[in-house]
Amino acid sequence: MKVVRWLLLIALPVAPVVALRCGWLDIPPRWNPWAPLDVREPPNLLTSFKQWRLAYDPKRCAAALATSSLRYVPLPDSHPQPGCRIENAVRLQSSHVAFNADFSATCPLAVAYALFERHGLQTAAEQVFGQLVVKVEHFGSFACRNIARSDRRSQHAGANALDIAGFRLRDGRRITLARDWAGDGERARFLRLVHGAACRYFNIVLGPDYNEAHRDHLHVGMGAWRLCR
Structure with a gap:
C-alpha cells in the first residue's frame, strides 16, 4: 500500500501536464503552456514561458511571428563578417508602425518586439498621450562587435538586439531618449512606461540610467540572462 501511495503522490502532479501535452484537456490555448504563442492575445503568466520555448524551436518561433x-x-x-553569424532571422520592414529603416532580427527578438509594440508601447502611448505611435526610430540591430570593454560578443553581433532611439506620435510629435528621458513631464513618463514594458518582453533592457553609452537609446535584446536597467 505504501508503494501505491507513493506512486499516486508522484502521478497526481504530473497527470495534468501529460493531459495538456497529449491534448486530453480542452482549455483555451492562451492558458495552455504547450500551445503556440499568439502575439495577438493579451499576455499572461505563461507568455514568458512560451517565449522561452520558441527560442529553441525555429518552427515554433516562426508560427508565433506569423500571428503578429x-x-x-x-x-x-x-x-556577414568574420566571427559573427546570423541564424534563424528575418528582415523587419514595418508593422502598424513605420521604421526609420529595415533591420535584421533573430526570430525570438522579432517576436519579443511584436509583443512589446502591441501590448507595451502602444498601451503606454494611449495612456499618456491618448494616441498611438506611428513610427519607431532605431540605431540598428546588427553590429559585429564585442561588448564594450569586454572580450565577449555583443548580442548585436548576431542581430539579437536592437537599439531604439525614439518615437513619433500620430499628431507628429517626436519623442527621443536623448532629449526627453530626463524630467518628470509626460514625455519622460511615457519613456519610463516604455522602458518598463520592454523589460517584460526582452531579456535585457538597458536605458539612459544604465550608463553614458546608453544615454540616447534603449538597448533591447534576447541575451541568456535577464537584466532591466
Missing part, C-alpha cells in the same frame, strides 16, 4: 502584424522576409543563415 509585422511585415518581414526570412533571411538565410549567414556570416
Whole structure:
C-alpha cells in the first residue's frame, strides 16, 4: 500500500501536464503552456514561458511571428563578417508602425518586439498621450562587435538586439531618449512606461540610467540572462 501511495503522490502532479501535452484537456490555448504563442492575445503568466520555448524551436518561433502584424522576409543563415553569424532571422520592414529603416532580427527578438509594440508601447502611448505611435526610430540591430570593454560578443553581433532611439506620435510629435528621458513631464513618463514594458518582453533592457553609452537609446535584446536597467 505504501508503494501505491507513493506512486499516486508522484502521478497526481504530473497527470495534468501529460493531459495538456497529449491534448486530453480542452482549455483555451492562451492558458495552455504547450500551445503556440499568439502575439495577438493579451499576455499572461505563461507568455514568458512560451517565449522561452520558441527560442529553441525555429518552427515554433516562426508560427508565433506569423500571428503578429509585422511585415518581414526570412533571411538565410549567414556570416556577414568574420566571427559573427546570423541564424534563424528575418528582415523587419514595418508593422502598424513605420521604421526609420529595415533591420535584421533573430526570430525570438522579432517576436519579443511584436509583443512589446502591441501590448507595451502602444498601451503606454494611449495612456499618456491618448494616441498611438506611428513610427519607431532605431540605431540598428546588427553590429559585429564585442561588448564594450569586454572580450565577449555583443548580442548585436548576431542581430539579437536592437537599439531604439525614439518615437513619433500620430499628431507628429517626436519623442527621443536623448532629449526627453530626463524630467518628470509626460514625455519622460511615457519613456519610463516604455522602458518598463520592454523589460517584460526582452531579456535585457538597458536605458539612459544604465550608463553614458546608453544615454540616447534603449538597448533591447534576447541575451541568456535577464537584466532591466
